[in-house]
Amino acid sequence: MAVNHLEVERKYDAEPDFAVPDLTGLPGVTGIGAPETHHLIATYFDTDDLRLAAHGITLRRRRGGEDAGWHLKIPAGPDSKNELRAPLGRAQIVPARLASLVAAYTRGGRLAPVATLETSRTVVRLLGENGGALAEIADDAVIGKVTDGAGDQRWREIEVELVDGGGDLLKAAGKRLIKAGARKAESSSKLGRVLNGAIERPVPAKPRGTAGDAVVGYIRGQIEVVLKYDPRARLAEDDAVHQMRVATRRIRSALQSYRAVLDRERTDPLRAELKWLADALGEVRDLEVLRMRFTGRLEEIGESTSQSWLAEIWRQETAAYRRLNVTLKQPRYFALLDALDALAADPPLTDRAGREAGKELPRLVTRAWKKLAKAYDEIDGADEPDIARHETRKAGKRARYAADLARPVLGKPAKKTSKRAKKVQEVLGGYQDGVIAMEHLKTALKRTSDASEIFILGVLYGIERSEAKATISTLAETWDNTSPPSF
Template structure:
């Protein structure tokens, strides 16, 4: 089983004659513990074109020290990485779970050894009054060798690493200040591997340039959502809380932007992406819908004080959710998914912009946001004459969501006016969402009721059905108040 923890650290370069300064007296530090020495040997794995390194990800198998085994480190902030560990296993076979967590980056490419590092490490623990480790200072003498055919290199250097334990972030800053005063320099690379590979690592895509055009605004938004899909991919694979939801939202935002801002994009290149995005959203949605229902029903039963005897049917819902997660993980390994990620990268790197996209964002974006808003208004008006009001309400909810996302894209350009439009559209979305969630919950309860085995289950489901029906109606009762409160954006 792989284990995870968040690693918060800073690295410093030091000359061979550098002497560690006195570390006692740092914030919260009562004593400096006894030094421990280790000899570490690490083999780093990556694709032939160094896709992991390009995104600041390191995957290694390390022998020696207190944490021998496989280590996967993925950045989550300027000084923070989430580290996932697995036992040593086989020397040249990456553990399946770790390989799965980086599949969105490798996309079917093999993981091979790309470098080795030999480290002579001396560790000094910084302890509080109770002996708890606030931080560790590692003094490393490193020798690295590149194993790639196209980049034969070896190097040696000295590095000081400060890793936070139970201490506060201020300790990390204070330790760094003291090290710099003694002659150390903040390392230009966040990892030893990055330093060793240096120029061989391809540059990750930077922030799109902003020239004030409508196309630049759309490109920046698409870049942010494509990055979010990658960021939440490994979290969704291990069922981290809210990860599937956030990944699906990013997918929906891309799809919505391609629709709402279609006049700025060449359709022959953009339109083929939309069904692929819909496919991914549906795969994620199956998990998310079951997850929401399970949490919703569990919370309802807790509020009603229903014991285990009345909630056996929830086991079946949990089983369906686990099955949906398995299907999601299978889909996230498919070439179809990898091809979609490739297409999104191309979309951001070389967006297929029309001539209209070159116009000023301050002129074009208000027009397109207003158009999305009018579509929401028309969908709302159609409810009154619809044959199936629930279907019409669902369409209004989708239109409100598109209006919200269209306005969100424009916020960096149009400011508070667009932000208010996004908030108002979200209010409409949430009202209809509350009703739609109730409708979906009632449909599931009717399905479940057909297979109940005990009177206690039947009674519980009946009570829940009544609660869901009341809440769905309550959501609709608030619609007119919401609609009267909002207004079309005045750009």
């Protein structure tokens, strides 16, 4: 089983004769541990076109040291990586769990050795008042070789990795190393250094301030969010499915609201596939929301959360996660990611895409808002008001996302429009969530014969019904206090 670990570190290059300075007196440091030496041999795996390395991801099998085994490192922010580990296993076979976590990048491509690094490491620990390690300083002499490449590369590198210390210690240690003659590392990873110019990273064209630039830039950012949360969703991390689903919906919404900027012949098929992915993510998310909602309700009324019907939601959610993991392994999903990459790299822009963003975007945001207003007006007199409200909620979300896309260009007016659309969306969303909750409670009621659970289900139904009515009663006032965009 993979083990998750957040790695926070900084790297520094040093000359062969560099002397590690005295590190006493750094923030919180009261002592220095005895030096330890290790001989490490790491084989790095990637696709033949280095897709993992292009995204700052490293996958290696390392022998030697205290953490021998497979290590997968995925960027998690400045100076930090999410590291997942697995036992050594077989030398040439990547553990299935780790391989699945990078499937959004490999997309069926074979993972094979691309480089080998041999490291002579000397480690000292910076200790705190209680004797525990605050950070580790690793002094590495590295020999790197590209698989099937000619010649070795040799360098010296100093790593400062936090254990229980804070950012102030990381910063202070770096300053002291630089003062002693070290310098910020040329690469954030040893693999990146040994591969050097072999890694191809796309370089976006310089923005020209057009509507097309704004739309494509936004879509690119949301694609990165999908990729960022893909491995986290596979691991069932908190809020990961939600964030991945929101990014998927934002892309789809942009393709609809800004279809005047992008050729619909290419984007309409993408919208259909994005809906398919959002629905797959939504199955998990909807159950997750129900579970958390009912758990909170039970705690509020002082009842036990050990209810058979609530346990059933847990089972359904677990099964939905399994289905989602199957979906995220399908060629259809990889084809969607390839199509999104192609869209970002070579966007199918229309003539209107070349217009000035500051003039074109207000028109498109206003059009999205008018559709929201039309949907709202259709609620009164609708044969099925709940369906009309749901359609209005979706229109509100599209208007909000359209305004969010325009915010970097239009600033405060777009921000205000987004907030106004969100208010309407939240009222309708609160009501819709209540309706869904009531439907689930009615279904659960039919499946149980336990008198105490029947009573609790009835109490919860009453709460949901009361809150849903109270929420929807505020809709008219919310809309009346919500003004249309003003650009």
